[in-house]
Amino acid sequence: MTVNGGVSTNPAMAEPHPTLRFIERGGAPVLEVGGTWTAFTLHDLRQRLDKARRAAPRGSAAKAPHAVDATHVERLDTTGALEILQLAGGPKAAVETGVKDHAELFEVVKANMVEPVPPRQVDFLARWLEELGRDLVDLGKQIVSLCAFVGEIIVIFLEACVSPKRFRIGAVVQQMFEVWVKALLIVGVLTFLIGVVIAYQGVQQLRQFGAETFTVEAVGISMFRELGVLLTAIIVAGRSGSAFTAQIGTMQVNQEIDAMRTIGLNPIEWLVMPRIAALVLSMPLLAFWGDMTGLLGGAVACTVYLDFTLVQFFDRLRDTVGIWHFYTGMIKAPVFGFIIAAIGCFEGLQVKGSAESVGQLTTRSVVESIFCVIVLDAVFSIIFLLANV
Numbered sequence: 001m002t003v004n005g006g007v008s009t010n011p012a013m014a015e016p017h018p019t020l021r022f023i024e025r026g027g028a029p030v031l032e033v034g035g036t037w038t039a040f041t042l043h044d045l046r047q048r049l050d051k052a053r054r055a056a057p058r059g060s061a062a063k064a065p066h067a068v069d070a071t072h073v074e075r076l077d078t079t080g081a082l083e084i085l086q087l088a089g090g091p092k093a094a095v096e097t098g099v100k101d102h103a104e105l106f107e108v109v110k111a112n113m114v115e116p117v118p119p120r121q122v123d124f125l126a127r128w129l130e131e132l133g134r135d136l137v138d139l140g141k142q143i144v145s146l147c148a149f150v151g152e153i154i155v156i157f158l159e160a161c162v163s164p165k166r167f168r169i170g171a172v173v174q175q176m177f178e179v180w181v182k183a184l185l186i187v188g189v190l191t192f193l194i195g196v197v198i199a200y201q202g203v204q205q206l207r208q209f210g211a212e213t214f215t216v217e218a219v220g221i222s223m224f225r226e227l228g229v230l231l232t233a234i235i236v237a238g239r240s241g242s243a244f245t246a247q248i249g250t251m252q253v254n255q256e257i258d259a260m261r262t263i264g265l266n267p268i269e270w271l272v273m274p275r276i277a278a279l280v281l282s283m284p285l286l287a288f289w290g291d292m293t294g295l296l297g298g299a300v301a302c303t304v305y306l307d308f309t310l311v312q313f314f315d316r317l318r319d320t321v322g323i324w325h326f327y328t329g330m331i332k333a334p335v336f337g338f339i340i341a342a343i344g345c346f347e348g349l350q351v352k353g354s355a356e357s358v359g360q361l362t363t364r365s366v367v368e369s370i371f372c373v374i375v376l377d378a379v380f381s382i383i384f385l386l387a388n389v
Contacts, residue, residue, distance in 0.1 A: 019072070022065065023069075031088050033073055034073055068095045081109040121296070183240070187236075194302065195298040221325050224326045239369075240344070272345040283334055
């Protein structure tokens with residue numbers, strides 16, 4: 001508080017306090033107010049309200065007043081008018097005042113008061129259906145956007161075929177080193193262990209029928225047709241697909257993508273195409289590596305659990321497993337690589353403004369890639385079944 005010339009400049013101390021009391025007129029409760037009702041004098045209104053309720057005639061304070069006697073109010077602003085109307089039950093309260101300006105102010109406040117909307121009672125089923133519908137709409141928009149993105153990639157690829165200088169071979173080779181060479185160890189270890197598991201389970205189950213030698217066919221067909229390429233695709237989706245999303249998403253957060261567009265560079269051509277080309281070329285090589293290490297794991301397990309040597313294992317594999325089992329897996333590999341790279345780059349370009357968005361879309365990229373790979377694997381299986389391959 002500042003005092004100049006002995007006069008207080010604090011408005012709350014310079015003006016009279018508001019007064020209120022609960023009375024009855026004709027058996028109806030009435031709120032009688034007086035004094036100054038402004039934003040500067042309402043700091044202790046709660047205490048004054050409690051005191052007025054204690055001093056009110058028995059039963060009158062318990063009833064909600066719907067009439068206000070404001071004839072003794074000296075000064076009033078919108079804050080004070082709003083408080084008075086709220087104490088009186090809302091904008092429908094009747095207000096009696098002898099000052100025209102006060103009456104007009106009460107009418108303005110009443111016209112702008114909004115009654116609280118009662119909470120909507122929504123049962124669990126309705127809420128669940130609403131969320132499901134919203135998720136389906138978002139999924140539809142996501143599919144349309146992804147299809148448009150793939151179409152743009154195809155158009156740019158065809159334009160690059162007309163002008164081969166637009167292919168950035170150096171960037172493709174660098175990305176292949178990241179997604180192929182550096183992934184050999186993890187793919188080899190995991191597929192080797194899966195081959196061991198398949199051989200072990202095959203021996204245990206087929207031994208009951210005296211057919212444990214057919215473990216070789218079980219390992220070979222499962223690795224060639226399904227597990228080799230599928231496990232490789234899942235590993236690549238978690239490793240390289242997420243890396244694509246994080247790299248491009250970070251560039252998006254740092255506004256590097258906008259800078260590229262400003263200087264006339266197409267991010268699809270400079271960032272997306274090399275990654276897609278690298279993964280499409282690398283996936284068959286990784287799938288082949290996964291097949292070989294998986295077969296090696298199965299062969300090692302058969303030498304332990306069966307009276308087989310490595311030479312006998314691979315001789316039987318050559319004689320009993322047809323070459324088309326190998327081709328079916330290799331046909332899937334580049335398609336899986338394209339889908340993983342396209343989804344990873346697409347989600348990276350969807351990042352908006354924050355590091356949190358990078359993490360969320362990286363997670364979504366991995367989930368979507370694995371989901372699409374498994375769906376495509378099922379589609380390929382149906383096609384090969386119908387083609388009797």
